[in-house]
Amino acid sequence: MARAAVAYVCEACGAVHKKWAGQCSACNAWNSIREETAALSAAAPAGKALGAKRGRRVPLGSLAGSEAPPPRAFSGMGELDRVLGGGLVPGSAVLVGGDPGIGKSTLLLQAVARFAASGLPAIYVSGEEAPAQVRMRAARLGLVDSPVRLAAETNLRDILTTLEAEKPGLVVIDSIQTMWADHVDAAPGSVAQLRAAAHELTAFAKRRGPAVILVGHVTKEGQIAGPRVIEHMVDTVLYFEGERGHQFRILRAVKNRFGPAGEIGVFEMTGEGLSEVGNPSALFLGEQGEGAVPGAAVFAGIEGTRPLLAEVQALVARSALGTPRRAVLGLDGARVAMVLAVLEARSGLSFTGHDIYLNLAGGLRVSEPAADMAAAAALCSALTGKPLPPRAAFFGEISLSGAIRPVPQEEIRLREAEKLGFQVAYAPSRVKQTAESGISVRRIADLPDLIDTLF
Ligand code: TYD
Numbered sequence: 001m002a003r004a005a006v007a008y009v010c011e012a013c014g015a016v017h018k019k020w021a022g023q024c025s026a027c028n029a030w031n032s033i034r035e036e037t038a039a040l041s042a043a044a045p046a047g048k049a050l051g052a053k054r055g056r057r058v059p060l061g062s063l064a065g066s067e068a069p070p071p072r073a074f075s076g077m078g079e080l081d082r083v084l085g086g087g088l089v090p091g092s093a094v095l096v097g098g099d100p101g102i103g104k105s106t107l108l109l110q111a112v113a114r115f116a117a118s119g120l121p122a123i124y125v126s127g128e129e130a131p132a133q134v135r136m137r138a139a140r141l142g143l144v145d146s147p148v149r150l151a152a153e154t155n156l157r158d159i160l161t162t163l164e165a166e167k168p169g170l171v172v173i174d175s176i177q178t179m180w181a182d183h184v185d186a187a188p189g190s191v192a193q194l195r196a197a198a199h200e201l202t203a204f205a206k207r208r209g210p211a212v213i214l215v216g217h218v219t220k221e222g223q224i225a226g227p228r229v230i231e232h233m234v235d236t237v238l239y240f241e242g243e244r245g246h247q248f249r250i251l252r253a254v255k256n257r258f259g260p261a262g263e264i265g266v267f268e269m270t271g272e273g274l275s276e277v278g279n280p281s282a283l284f285l286g287e288q289g290e291g292a293v294p295g296a297a298v299f300a301g302i303e304g305t306r307p308l309l310a311e312v313q314a315l316v317a318r319s320a321l322g323t324p325r326r327a328v329l330g331l332d333g334a335r336v337a338m339v340l341a342v343l344e345a346r347s348g349l350s351f352t353g354h355d356i357y358l359n360l361a362g363g364l365r366v367s368e369p370a371a372d373m374a375a376a377a378a379l380c381s382a383l384t385g386k387p388l389p390p391r392a393a394f395f396g397e398i399s400l401s402g403a404i405r406p407v408p409q410e411e412i413r414l415r416e417a418e419k420l421g422f423q424v425a426y427a428p429s430r431v432k433q434t435a436e437s438g439i440s441v442r443r444i445a446d447l448p449d450l451i452d453t454l455f
């Protein structure tokens with residue numbers, strides 16, 4: 001017997017609650033909880049719950065030949081292929097999430113054209129734009145002659161019928177929130193519709209072998225369900241991020257069954273679409289002009305498998321407010337608060353009564369603890385008004401005791417800084433100075449040591 005069960009699902013994070021509430025207790029989003037009805041079978045009587053057919057089992061060792069890495073398709077856009085884990089795997093499902101207007105459609109139209117040009121039959125299904133609009137965009141990107149097939153469809157059943165007939169090697173669904181399955185009794189954009197569409201399309205990918213790329217808008221208001229609800233269903237989750245005001249865009253792999261997570265690709269939005277940025281360090285360094293300004297410290301970071309240098313900029317000013325302002329952009333706010341507390345407690349500097357602003361140049365976002373030392377150096381320099389030594393890079397995690405802790409991949413960070421012409425690196429004390437390297441390493445034990453060395 002089937003009974004209708006009611007669940008309350010958060011459209012932002014997919015958490016299921018027993019009761020409706022104004023705020024989701026899992027992700028703290030407001031007004032994001034919707035009622036969802038699902039037909040569940042009541043518990044079957046004991047002994048009768050087993051299915052008639054036994055599932056097929058195979059010994060793991062018998063799957064000979066499966067050790068070979070999966071074959072890959074390449075777009076020729078190096079930044080995209082690397083983030084995918086070294087090309088697109090046939091039969092995989094990829095989710096590309098991002099804010100509306102950040103450039104997802106642009107990126108995927110360019111990618112699909114490149115894949116099609118390299119011989120992979122590709123279909124671009126647009127649920128948001130009419131074919132004429134997609135064509136206009138293609139014209140702007142110089143891609144009108146590409147062999148991509150376009151479909152403007154939102155009905156899932158029609159799309160699957162088309163795909164079964166056309167047998168593409170790559171399908172792009174732009175966007176998953178516009179898809180609508182007529183067997184699901186819920187409004188387009190709801191959690192139930194999103195799950196049904198993602199489920200059918202990933203099942204199609206597994207069954208027929210094409211790669212399927214789903215575009216998902218990250219939403220803030222909770223009117224439509226966000227891509228996090230379907231992250232667990234797909235093989236690879238990429239987020240396209242960037243500040244609207246900046247031209248730089250970062251494609252970040254947050255989950256990848258076929259490659260390293262945490263990998264990033266850097267693009268620049270131009271009048272003719274997205275162009276790849278091969279040397280991102282140069283881009284996030286800000287202006288390294290002659291007269292050094294106080295409050296700027298270069299962080300030698302790692303994103304995924306790649307080193308990336310970025311400038312941390314701090315401003316510390318006497319506050320006119322009772323509760324001073326602390327604004328952090330691009331770095332982890334909680335870690336910066338910790339660094340400030342440790343600086344006050346262990347080094348005798350006082351930030352009380354000061355507004356503090358901290359920003360990472362170029363609209364980049366970094367969550368590595370290794371950025372602690374660069375943040376501390378920038379803050380001390382901004383507070384004292386003394387600029388940091390020129391051509392210096394920083395990396396190291398700060399512990400609550402004020403000690404500088406080692407971080408991963410120190411050698412790669414040093415080499416990147418050296419390559420970009422940096423002369424000195426302030427690093428954890430484990431890091432060795434090698435005779436042949438052109439960058440001198442200052443090994444820092446703790447925060448008081450850092451301040452003594454710098455000022
Ligand atoms: P779009 O790909 O439509 O975003 P999404 O699919 O993520 O919603 O990108 C929209 C923005 O990109 C829009 O503000 C205009 C800008 N843009 C360019 O700057 N150059 C271009 O060549 C294109 C096609 C778009």
Ligand code: MG
Pocket residue numbers: 104105106128174
């Ligand atoms: Mg779009």
